[in-house]
Amino acid sequence: MVDLAAAGSAVALLAGSLDAWLWVVPGLLIGLVFGAMPGISVSMAMALVLPATLYMEFLPAIIFLTSVYTGAGFGGSVPAVLMNIPGTSSAVATTFDGYPMARAGKHNEALGLALVSSCLGVLGSYIVLFFLVQPIAELVLRIGPFEMAAIAIWGMVLLGSLGGKSLSRGLFAAGIGVLLGTVGMNTAGYLRGTANIPELLDGIPTIPAMVGLLAASQLFGLVNTHFLVEAEEDRQISLSRIVAGGMMTFKHPRTLVRGSMIGALVGAAPGVGSSISNLLSYAEARRASKDRDSFGKGNPEGVIASESANSSSEGGSMATMLALGIPGGGATAILLAAFAMHNVVGGPRFMDQNRDIVYAIILSNFAQAVLLLFVGTAFVYCASSIVRLPLRFLIPCVLVMATMGSFAMEGSIAGPMTLFVFSVLGWLMSSAGYPVAAVVVGLLLGRLIETELLRAWQLAGGDIGEVLNHPWALVIIALMVLSLGFSMWQDSRRRRVEDITAG
Amino acid sequence: MRGAAWRVAWGQLALVTALAAFALAYLVDARTVSLSVNNLLLLQPTAILVLFLWGVIAIGCVSRAPAGEASPAPADWRATLRVVGMVAAFGFFILSLERVGYDIAMVLFVSAALWIGGERRPLVLVLFSLIFTAAAIFGFRALVPYPFPTTLI
Numbered sequence: 262m263v264d265l266a267a268a269g270s271a272v273a274l275l276a277g278s279l280d281a282w283l284w285v286v287p288g289l290l291i292g293l294v295f296g297a298m299p300g301i302s303v304s305m306a307m308a309l310v311l312p313a314t315l316y317m318e319f320l321p322a323i324i325f326l327t328s329v330y331t332g333a334g335f336g337g338s339v340p341a342v343l344m345n346i347p348g349t350s351s352a353v354a355t356t357f358d359g360y361p362m363a364r365a366g367k368h369n370e371a372l373g374l375a376l377v378s379s380c381l382g383v384l385g386s387y388i389v390l391f392f393l394v395q396p397i398a399e400l401v402l403r404i405g406p407f408e409m410a411a412i413a414i415w416g417m418v419l420l421g422s423l424g425g426k427s428l429s430r431g432l433f434a435a436g437i438g439v440l441l442g443t444v445g446m447n448t449a450g451y452l453r454g455t456a457n458i459p460e461l462l463d464g465i466p467t468i469p470a471m472v473g474l475l476a477a478s479q480l481f482g483l484v485n486t487h488f489l490v491e492a493e494e495d496r497q498i499s500l501s502r503i504v505a506g507g508m509m510t511f512k513h514p515r516t517l518v519r520g521s522m523i524g525a526l527v528g529a530a531p532g533v534g535s536s537i538s539n540l541l542s543y544a545e546a547r548r549a550s551k552d553r554d555s556f557g558k559g560n561p562e563g564v565i566a567s568e569s570a571n572s573s574s575e576g577g578s579m580a581t582m583l584a585l586g587i588p589g590g591g592a593t594a595i596l597l598a599a600f601a602m603h604n605v606v607g608g609p610r611f612m613d614q615n616r617d618i619v620y621a622i623i624l625s626n627f628a629q630a631v632l633l634l635f636v637g638t639a640f641v642y643c644a645s646s647i648v649r650l651p652l653r654f655l656i657p658c659v660l661v662m663a664t665m666g667s668f669a670m671e672g673s674i675a676g677p678m679t680l681f682v683f684s685v686l687g688w689l690m691s692s693a694g695y696p697v698a699a700v701v702v703g704l705l706l707g708r709l710i711e712t713e714l715l716r717a718w719q720l721a722g723g724d725i726g727e728v729l730n731h732p733w734a735l736v737i738i739a740l741m742v743l744s745l746g747f748s749m750w751q752d753s754r755r756r757r758v759e760d761i762t763a764g
Numbered sequence: 765m766r767g768a769a770w771r772v773a774w775g776q777l778a779l780v781t782a783l784a785a786f787a788l789a790y791l792v793d794a795r796t797v798s799l800s801v802n803n804l805l806l807l808q809p810t811a812i813l814v815l816f817l818w819g820v821i822a823i824g825c826v827s828r829a830p831a832g833e834a835s836p837a838p839a840d841w842r843a844t845l846r847v848v849g850m851v852a853a854f855g856f857f858i859l860s861l862e863r864v865g866y867d868i869a870m871v872l873f874v875s876a877a878l879w880i881g882g883e884r885r886p887l888v889l890v891l892f893s894l895i896f897t898a899a900a901i902f903g904f905r906a907l908v909p910y911p912f913p914t915t916l917i
Binding site: 305309429430432433436437439440443444447449451452453454477481482484485651652653654656657658660661662664665668669672673674677678680681684685688689690693694707710711714715718719723 | 775776779780783786787790793794797798800801802803805806807810811813814817818820821824843846847849850851854855857858861862866870873874877878880881882883892896900904907908909910912
């Protein structure tokens, strides 16, 4: 599985190239800063630094870009924890428990948790990649519409669980989200729900809608509050508490390993990897927990689950990119562009002929994960000072930044308009006690589920029995049913024990 | 239950009904486009589920309260007014971006939002909004590849 000779050459290659190391810390810092800015995505941060790599050697250029990728991957979690703004769709689940922790004065611990989970997630996924780069790539080729539909349905099951105590409101919000996610032209060419607005042809802009629903709506609710953290003694920025938060990660090794595995495997699926993996990991962590009700109210496990999965998606998407030459998303597409700028063509042939370079990229990512721990700690220490800023200053600044970020995403006024419409919708729904997160998840998964179901339906020629010819899809559905059944059994057992204790 | 009175959560009922109306309108629009399975595979069952849940939630918005039980205390109207003011200011800001330019819209919104948030020092209102706007405009101009209209900067 591991080509030892190539791995040895990779170590020699890295040891002999000072340039490759010089760019790691600047890359991480650039990634962290850009990733933490609402509206600047990982791929945008990488695109901005791409021209700078033109005059570098191939290996330092790729290492620099992967450093930006790693840094930005975690950077997006900082506003998710501190301001409920998921910079990218892969940080959505981080807001569920990270933000409640921050509001409760545990911002230091939440950021420490997120950082260590991210570093371990990156490290874990690259370790998996180091040993299994080829099998993972082969597995990706087997993921067809049936398997993707099964994964998406697994995500759908999560929607109900976001409803908290009121299942009907959770499902209602999720249904509205799924409907909103299908607005526009579907893959079969049918145009629905656009109200003759040309900007909606490709669907509702997801990132501005998501930021509006989760962040802007929350900010409106904070207008009568003075600080993000109300108690003055909780507003401290403490390195020891950040470190203590990071250490808490090790108390939940199962959540961490499960999140990393989900991230590495689902992250390898082109297109949707990281945006769905953090949600699946969160749902699984909640399902497996004995204290399910505390999820969404500041449970550290929620942060670990989300962060370990979204960061390990990087390794998964790199597997697809390196072994198959298929960019799973914007970030890996930019890496492929950097390959092209250096007259290198990614894909199976590159993998076969330059295995030492592939291993060098993977090994340098081990180092990046370790360095991120130190650079990231310094970064979150500075970033967490935001809790000391009075909200009367913070609210307009964040709303303006979110508006400009939405403009940057869409390149037109459609972004800010979407942001506004969805911030009002989010504010109204959260005031009425609806789980806004369910709308966000529905919005993210709606288009994906429709696309994959449609492909599966067309391939099967309308015959539902065709699913029996896709064992992987059946395995995914069986696992989902088993895990749901197990959690229901655990629930009923716990209730019985509670009844006996109370009686 | 004698002497019990019906109590309706009108705000909740209005919101859930408006959202269900959107689902219904969307379903009607999609069915007008085509009745093909390729068009309605996910959309129709989801819309029907939403409409069914509307019924469940709407019934929950109506409850019986024993006679003499006090109605829930109304929220502090000043606090509500501040929130509504912020939402309105943000709406005006978005609508004015292309009309008066991003720079002027930003200065006006930031100072209005500061005022709504309780800031009353004129110097802070003016200086903070000007400095923040300049930083945001120059920063995003360097980062964002698309041009955005400004009037002064």
